Amino acid sequence: MVFGVPFEELEAGGYVLRVRRVEEDVVFYSRLEGEKEVFKASLDPLLSIYLVPVEPFLNPRKDLVECVYLRLDPPITVRAGGSFVHKTFVPVDYAVVAQRSGEDLRVVDSFVSREMTPKMALYGVPTNGYICRFFHAGNFLEFKPHLAPISIYINNRTERVVIVRNVVIPLQELTVFYKPGTWVSYAAPIAMNIESETVAEISRVTAEPPSADFERSPELLRRSVDIVELGRDFIGLKELVKFRMVWGY
Amino acid sequence: MVEGLIARALGLLEAYGIDRLFNALFIMSFSLIVGYLLSRYIRLWAIARLPAEIAMPLSRLVFLSIVVLGFLLALSHLGVDLSVLLVAGGVAGLALGFAAQTVVSNLLSGIFLYFDRPFKVGDAIAIGNNFGIVEDITIFSTRIRLFDGRLLRVSNEEVFRSNIINLANIKARRVEYQITLAHGTDVTKAIGIIKRVLDQDPLVLAEPAPLIFSPQVTLDGIVVTVWAWTTANLYFDVWTTLLTKIREELNREGIKLAVPQRIVRIREREEL
Numbered sequence: 001m002v003f004g005v006p007f008e009e010l011e012a013g014g015y016v017l018r019v020r021r022v023e024e025d026v027v028f029y030s031r032l033e034g035e036k037e038v039f040k041a042s043l044d045p046l047l048s049i050y051l052v053p054v055e056p057f058l059n060p061r062k063d064l065v066e067c068v069y070l071r072l073d074p075p076i077t078v079r080a081g082g083s084f085v086h087k088t089f090v091p092v093d094y095a096v097v098a099q100r101s102g103e104d105l106r107v108v109d110s111f112v113s114r115e116m117t118p119k120m121a122l123y124g125v126p127t128n129g130y131i132c133r134f135f136h137a138g139n140f141l142e143f144k145p146h147l148a149p150i151s152i153y154i155n156n157r158t159e160r161v162v163i164v165r166n167v168v169i170p171l172q173e174l175t176v177f178y179k180p181g182t183w184v185s186y187a188a189p190i191a192m193n194i195e196s197e198t199v200a201e202i203s204r205v206t207a208e209p210p211s212a213d214f215e216r217s218p219e220l221l222r223r224s225v226d227i228v229e230l231g232r233d234f235i236g237l238k239e240l241v242k243f244r245m246v247w248g249y
Numbered sequence: 250m251v252e253g254l255i256a257r258a259l260g261l262l263e264a265y266g267i268d269r270l271f272n273a274l275f276i277m278s279f280s281l282i283v284g285y286l287l288s289r290y291i292r293l294w295a296i297a298r299l300p301a302e303i304a305m306p307l308s309r310l311v312f313l314s315i316v317v318l319g320f321l322l323a324l325s326h327l328g329v330d331l332s333v334l335l336v337a338g339g340v341a342g343l344a345l346g347f348a349a350q351t352v353v354s355n356l357l358s359g360i361f362l363y364f365d366r367p368f369k370v371g372d373a374i375a376i377g378n379n380f381g382i383v384e385d386i387t388i389f390s391t392r393i394r395l396f397d398g399r400l401l402r403v404s405n406e407e408v409f410r411s412n413i414i415n416l417a418n419i420k421a422r423r424v425e426y427q428i429t430l431a432h433g434t435d436v437t438k439a440i441g442i443i444k445r446v447l448d449q450d451p452l453v454l455a456e457p458a459p460l461i462f463s464p465q466v467t468l469d470g471i472v473v474t475v476w477a478w479t480t481a482n483l484y485f486d487v488w489t490t491l492l493t494k495i496r497e498e499l500n501r502e503g504i505k506l507a508v509p510q511r512i513v514r515i516r517e518r519e520e521l
């Protein structure tokens with residue numbers, strides 16, 4: 001089985017995930033790369049263990065990434081005052097979570113598909129920028145479980161033609177859903193309002209799932225990012241404060 | 250005896266004039282009140298903004314300065330010649346100044362550092378060749394826990410005069426290496442291999458993009474410079490491991506690193 005369903009053995013992202021009961025009250029979870037065990041954890045036997053796609057903020061290291069930096073290839077040209085819906089993909093991390101009925105989730109393991117290297121990038125300047133998960137969002141014709149489709153509503157509010165090369169989506173504006181029992185994931189659409197030649201405002205259009213059979217990826221995986229510096233217009237990693245790309249798009 | 254004292258007091262009053270005495274008393278009282286109020290105000294203001302070890306002495310200094318000034322003014326009103334006192338005070342001040350030069354310098358540097366705020370407790374900083382975490386900032390000195398575990402005390406005067414690099418308030422840092430390849434190496438191939446290692450390392454940032462270039466050729470070999478960015482908190486991890494990865498990959502691909510070499514020519518006797 002796949003996302004959101006308890007498993008005993010599962011292949012995901014180029015790894016084999018295995019849950020095995022050694023004794024009556026000892027259960028081991030392990031992640032194998034071929035024959036090599038790359039991760040191991042012992043678990044409470046009463047826990048259900050399943051795989052979910054989550055926002056790409058757990059890799060390459062936890063509590064490091066603040067945004068997703070999408071490099072659009074090819075760039076998008078938007079006419080003055082015009083709008084454009086760009087459909088692309090964002091990477092998702094895989095999280096193996098353990099849950100006992102009625103209790104909170106616990107992340108046992110997180111990893112990235114071996115098809116990609118979880119690269120990071122700096123958006124902004126070294127003294128005051130954001131560390132982002134970098135992704136080269138080209139044209140993908142083939143469905144891949146580690147990529148979630150996302151729609152970016154680009155609104156050019158300027159009186160000039162603009163070329164959008166990069167989109168930076170902050171942590172709290174990105175929401176991933178998945179369809180239990182399948183490999184399908186989905187990212188909630190994002191609005192990108194272009195305000196000037198270099199500044200664009202990024203916000204989530206809706207946090208609703210595309211249909212009733214989708215489930216929200218676990219919220220506990222999100223980092224609580226507080227506002228970095230109040231009073232400076234370009235900083236806004238707090239709910240209700242709009243995130244603005246001020247170092248160009 | 251009492252009569253004698255009264256007569257003397259009356260004599261003094263007559264000599265100085267009762268109005269001058271009252272003026273002197275008024276000046277003293279006024280200076281005490283102003284000194285008290287001002288020092289209280291300064292203490293309240295400073296406690297909210299400065300460390301207690303600066304705030305309290307500052308308010309006391311203000312109080313004492315105003316009271317001493319009032320006392321001197323009162324004395325001058327009573328007809329006391331202050332020039333001798335000032336000269337003596339000046340000489341004593343000069344001697345004290347020389348003796349306490351370092352202390353005062355450290356004190357003032359501590360105050361200036363506080364306002365300048367080049368770092369705070371907990372920041373990772375570099376002062377000269379010393380790298381460490383700031384553990385404490387007092388009015389006279391700064392204590393830094395060096396990365397090798399030793400505790401370094403640096404006088405504030407020295408801190409104030411030094412170039413300080415604050416490593417705490419940055420998001421990304423650049424790792425730099427210089428690799429010398431053996432003469433005759435295919436540099437383009439070597440650069441391609443290094444680029445591949447950097448691209449495959451998740452801790453090396455994609456933006457700013459790494460830069461690999463060959464700036465010079467030396468007697469030993471062809472120098473290749475590698476600039477790669479990483480997050481500030483992973484800098485040490487990356488700096489300590491990336492070069493090994495690059496070297497192993499170059500070795501696997503048959504690229505040889507330079508070994509120091511000198512060409513020695515031995516002349517025959519006839520050539521000399």
